[in-house]
Amino acid sequence: MEINLKRIIGALALSLLAFAGPASASDRLQVVASFSILGDMVRQVTGDLADVATIVGPDADAHLYQPNTADAKAVAGADIVFVNGLGFETWSDALINNAGGDASVIVATGGVEPILVDGEIDPHAWNALTNGVIYVENIAAAMAAADAGNADAYKANAASYIAKLRALHAGAADRFGSLPEGGRTVVTAHDAFGYLADSYGLNFLAPVGIDTEAEPSASELAALIAHLKETGAGALFVENITSPALIEQISKETGLKIGGRLFSDALSERGGPATSYVAMFEHNLGAIMTALQDSGN
Ligand SMILES: [Zn+2]
Numbered sequence: 001m002e003i004n005l006k007r008i009i010g011a012l013a014l015s016l017l018a019f020a021g022p023a024s025a026s027d028r029l030q031v032v033a034s035f036s037i038l039g040d041m042v043r044q045v046t047g048d049l050a051d052v053a054t055i056v057g058p059d060a061d062a063h064l065y066q067p068n069t070a071d072a073k074a075v076a077g078a079d080i081v082f083v084n085g086l087g088f089e090t091w092s093d094a095l096i097n098n099a100g101g102d103a104s105v106i107v108a109t110g111g112v113e114p115i116l117v118d119g120e121i122d123p124h125a126w127n128a129l130t131n132g133v134i135y136v137e138n139i140a141a142a143m144a145a146a147d148a149g150n151a152d153a154y155k156a157n158a159a160s161y162i163a164k165l166r167a168l169h170a171g172a173a174d175r176f177g178s179l180p181e182g183g184r185t186v187v188t189a190h191d192a193f194g195y196l197a198d199s200y201g202l203n204f205l206a207p208v209g210i211d212t213e214a215e216p217s218a219s220e221l222a223a224l225i226a227h228l229k230e231t232g233a234g235a236l237f238v239e240n241i242t243s244p245a246l247i248e249q250i251s252k253e254t255g256l257k258i259g260g261r262l263f264s265d266a267l268s269e270r271g272g273p274a275t276s277y278v279a280m281f282e283h284n285l286g287a288i289m290t291a292l293q294d295s296g297n
Contacts (some may be wrong), residue, residue, distance in 0.1 A: 013286030035062040036267040061241040076101035088123035128168035128195035178201035185234030189242040192264035259291025
């Protein structure tokens with residue numbers, strides 16, 4: 001008798017849980033992230049407790065993105081839309097306003113100390129791991145507020161993820177700290193690594209500004225090439241989201257070798273070396289370190 005009663009109570013509790021919790025996929029929180037790097041951070045926090053869609057996918061340029069009807073549909077059906085902010089997604093306000101729906105829009109960079117490049121706010125704040133921690137804290141707070149039943153899980157996921165980011169940052173600070181002062185110059189296609197440069201005392205130069213839309217004038221490019229010839233610095237990199245043509249030209253004219261490819265504004269496609277924010281950082285830091293050591297300046 002007693003066993004049966006326990007069974008009945010157990011079954012009742014289970015059905016109550018099923019009733020209160022997400023009964024089908026459509027009851028799960030619908031979350032949209034504006035670009036691939038942010039999408040990965042959100043997934044690290046949600047695990048499989050929410051459905052996460054990303055607007056600008058791997059290897060794509062979020063500066064120049066043009067939203068389509070599928071993006072509008074995703075935003076219209078979303079509970080939360082995460083954006084980077086700091087002027088990165090020039091298209092996101094129009095997309096969100098035109099899509100309709102009642103999603104909360106969360107700016108992941110809330111609380112980040114922005115840096116300026118030529119007087120403009122640099123939006124690439126994720127390129128400092130210390131800022132990545134702030135993104136994750138903002139994501140976890142927003143998820144916990146929107147889905148209180150899973151708040152503890154989001155917070156636990158965020159805490160272990162943040163521990164990983166902090167460990168990666170501490171290791172990188174150690175390694176870059178050992179580089180000589182004169183051997184810290186890196187050239188990339190567009191100015192996407194100001195926050196990384198500040199994190200580890202590196203010097204990044206780029207023929208294009210913080211926005212991929214701009215093109216360098218012939219005189220700006222000539223000045224950069226002359227500077228590189230004169231100083232004999234450093235490590236040259238192509239990027240996954242921009243054409244390699246400019247960097248190839250600089251390599252040809254300076255004799256500096258291209259040290260590989262950096263992932264600045266987007267993750268790599270599946271099977272690539274940067275399919276997550278952590279993998280992207282490990283790849284970029286490793287490639288920069290190797291190239292700087294090889295350039296021997
Ligand atoms: Zn960029």
